[in-house]
Amino acid sequence: MADPTVVVDNLHVVYRVYGAGGNKGTAATSLMRLVKRQRRVSIREVHAIRGISFVVNHGDVVGVIGRNGSGKSTLLRAIAGLLPAEQGAVYTSGQAALLGVNAALLDDLTGERNVVLGCLAMGMPPAEVKTRYPQIVDFSGVGSFIDLPMRAYSTGMAQRLRFAIASAKSHEILMIDEALATGDASFRTKSHNRIKELRDEAGTVFLVAHNLGEIEQSCNRVIWMEAGQILRDSDDVTGVIDEYLAATGGEPRHREQARL
Ligand SMILES: Nc1ncnc2c1ncn2[C@@H]1O[C@H](COP(=O)(O)OP(=O)(O)OP(=O)(O)O)[C@@H](O)[C@H]1O
Numbered sequence: 001m002a003d004p005t006v007v008v009d010n011l012h013v014v015y016r017v018y019g020a021g022g023n024k025g026t027a028a029t030s031l032m033r034l035v036k037r038q039r040r041v042s043i044r045e046v047h048a049i050r051g052i053s054f055v056v057n058h059g060d061v062v063g064v065i066g067r068n069g070s071g072k073s074t075l076l077r078a079i080a081g082l083l084p085a086e087q088g089a090v091y092t093s094g095q096a097a098l099l100g101v102n103a104a105l106l107d108d109l110t111g112e113r114n115v116v117l118g119c120l121a122m123g124m125p126p127a128e129v130k131t132r133y134p135q136i137v138d139f140s141g142v143g144s145f146i147d148l149p150m151r152a153y154s155t156g157m158a159q160r161l162r163f164a165i166a167s168a169k170s171h172e173i174l175m176i177d178e179a180l181a182t183g184d185a186s187f188r189t190k191s192h193n194r195i196k197e198l199r200d201e202a203g204t205v206f207l208v209a210h211n212l213g214e215i216e217q218s219c220n221r222v223i224w225m226e227a228g229q230i231l232r233d234s235d236d237v238t239g240v241i242d243e244y245l246a247a248t249g250g251e252p253r254h255r256e257q258a259r260l
Contacts, residue, residue: 002055002057003057003058003059004055004056004057004058004093005056005057005058005060005092005093005094005172005173005203005204006055006056006079006090006091006092006093006096006173006204007054007055007056007090007091007092008052008053008054008055008075008079008088008089008090009053009088009089009090009091010051010052010053010087010088010089011049011051011052011053011075011078011085011087011088011089011090012047012049012050012051012085012086012087012088013047013048013049013071013074013075013078013083013084013085013086014045014046014047014048014086015045015046015048015074016043016044016045016046017043017044017045017046018042018043019042047086047228048071048074048228049071049074049075049078049228050227050228050229051087051088051229052075052088052228052229052230053088054223054230054233056204056206056221057204058093058203058204059203059204060204060205060220060221061199061204061205061207061218061219061220061221062204062205062206062207062219062220062221062222062223063207063208063209063215063216063218063219063221063222063223063237064076064206064207064208064209064222064223064225065208065209065210065212065215065222065223065224065225065240065241065244066224066225066226066231067226067248070225070226070227070228071225071227071228071229072208072225073177073208074228075225076098076175076177076206076208077098078090079092079096079098079173079175079206080096080097080098080175081095081096082098092173093172093173094172094173094203095123095171095172095173096171096173096174096175097122097166097169097171097173097174097175098175098177099163099166099167099171099174099175099176099177099195099198105118105150105158105161105162105165106150107149107150107151108149108150108151109149109150110146110147110148110149110150111137111140111142111145111146111147111148111150111153111161112137112146112147114150114161114165115129115133115136115137115146115161115164115165116129116133118165118166119132119133119136119165119168119169122165122166122168122169123169124168124169132168135168136164136165136168137164139164139167139190139194140157140160140161140163140164141160141187142157142160142161145157156184156187160187163191163194167191167194167195167198170198170201170202171198171201171202172202172203172204173202173203173204173205173206174198174199174202174204174205174206175205175206175207175208176195176198176199176205176206176207176208177208199218205218207219212241212244212245215237215241216237216238216241219237220235220237221233221234221235221237222234222235222237222240222241224240224243224244
């Protein structure tokens with residue numbers, strides 16, 4: 001029997017960019033503003049998700065594909081509760097965790113403090129943080145840098161630590177942004193293996209990737225987004241990927257390469 005874990009109901013998400021040059025007005029109105037020393041507050045709205053609805057069940061591994069800017073990351077962020085709905089709603093059966101590269105690390109704190117705070121923020125009990133700590137540091141491979149403030153880390157080191165923290169806990173609803181696969185080759189392999197384990201532990205998984213081979217291999221359902229809307233939502237993953245490749249002019253070998 002179907003066991004829904006995520007319900008997205010007519011979801012709309014709008015970004016508001018302040019000071020982004022909306023309507024500039026006429027030269028006369030600009031002059032009047034200067035004379036009156038008024039500042040023009042211009043707001044530009046980006047309607048990133050435009051009325052999306054779907055239901056995902058326990059056990060589903062959903063691949064989200066689409067061109068750059070089609071709204072994939074925005075959709076995941078909204079499901080994770082990181083972005084408010086302008087209209088509509090998202091219902092989840094538990095906390096949806098976005099295992100992305102965006103987890104905030106505090107630059108002025110040491111790696112060690114960030115690990116502890118990050119784990120606590122994910123809801124890990126303090127005793128578990130203590131036992132998990134050595135594994136997390138070991139996985140990140142940052143070595144003795146763990147005692148230094150994050151400011152002193154290279155971009156790759158910070159990403160590795162961020163991944164090590166985010167992946168230390170299994171999640172009921174797990175969302176993975178492909179941008180995760182960062183760092184050098186050996187760390188990429190390590191992180192891919194860890195993602196596989198997390199996927200097996202999670203009840204429901206969303207996977208955003210331009211890597212179509214990865215989606216084809218691991219997903220039982222695919223959602224194709226275009227300009228903030230769903231173009232296809234199907235369990236014929238291979239069929240939709242073929243259609244997507246034909247529409248975007250991608251080459252089938254991208255899929256083969258991705259399998260390696
Ligand atoms: N913080 C933001 N402020 C304003 N607009 C944004 C912001 N983030 C994304 N957008 C816009 O929202 C739309 C959807 O972006 P989103 O990042 O969700 O797309 P995506 O499909 O994940 O793209 P990509 O494949 O490049 O990662 C785009 O038009 C983008 O310019």
